[in-house]
Amino acid sequence: MRRVPASPKVSSWPSDTFVARLPTEARRTLLDLGTVRTYPAGHTLIRQGEPGSVVFVIVHGLVKVIASTEHGTESLLAVRVRGDVIGDMAVLDGSARSATVTTCGVTSARLLKGEVFLGYLRRHPSAALALSVLMGDRLRWANQRRLESTGYGSDVRLARLLLAVAARHGNRVPEGVDLGVPLTQVELGDLICAKESTVHKALRDLAERGLVLRVGHRRVVISDLPGLMAFADMDPLSPNNPPPKAY
Incomplete structure (x- = not known):
């Protein structure tokens, strides 16, 4: 892993991602927190079943979210791009990681300790609301795929x-x-x-x-x-x- 010096400009954040949904001040504050690191292709950022103590905000590249059954069968659940936040669920509720997240190519992400991310949400209600809306979108996506699988x-x-x-x-x-x-x-x-x-x-x-x-x-x-x-x-x-x- 190596450090990278800067994040993308605000205008480059894809719409509907967590960063894009934030008001200007909350966005700037978030992008000043933690440390930006870059990871090679195929690197595991999060491993299913492990405790969650950090949150990643993707600033470049994309990652895949994969879950495994007890029998070892893997399924791709989602793809996350720059501006998306990953690892937030385990930090919010203290549960184990529910999926594995790996990089699809060279990927840069801002790494925040769990307590730092929680403190940020407490100080910025608008960010907490944006995260709630984002979680609702994730649930609708998953529900839509389930409905389509039978309909x-x-x-x-x-x-x-x-x-x-x-x-x-x-x-x-x-x-x-x-x-x-x-x-x-x-x-x-x-x-x-x-x-x-x-x-x-x-x-x-x-x-x-x-x-x-x-x-x-x-x-x-x-x-x-x-x-x-x-x-x-x-x-x-x-x-x-x-x-x-x-x-």
Whole structure:
């Protein structure tokens, strides 16, 4: 690990992340706390089952949240990007870590001791409120994936997942909207409760319909946003289905 000197500018924080939700003063205070460190790809920041005493605020890169069953089966639960906070749940309630968090590439994060983070929340009610809203968003995301697993086929579940990821992390590219997060077919399957072979077939079908482009091993581009939303049975006018901001 090595120290890095600075954090990204305020304007670079992705919307809907913890840092982006903070008022200016609370944001500046948070980004002055703790120490910024950089970690290599594949580094484990948090390990499931261990006690939680620190919180990480990602300032560059992205991480994956993975949970394991008692039998050793692993599932990808979420992806977190710059501006997101991780490790907060265990610090707030004193429980053990509920998942393992690993870096997907070189990642920088601001490391705060648990008591420092709790003190920050007490001094800044607006930050505590932002964290509460963020936790509600996480719960809605998880509930939505569970509902879709029983209410839709795997192809529609995949389409809805691609739209959800793009809405949060997507980047405009000449071909359409890049998801903004490198995910393998196995990881996409984890997020929609499907086998890799099922995801492979669903991606091939979506590509044949002209709705997505498969670019490389870990990259998917939405080439027809309205068409994919229609396929996913999502009303583009509904406030519950915001289109990717980058589109």
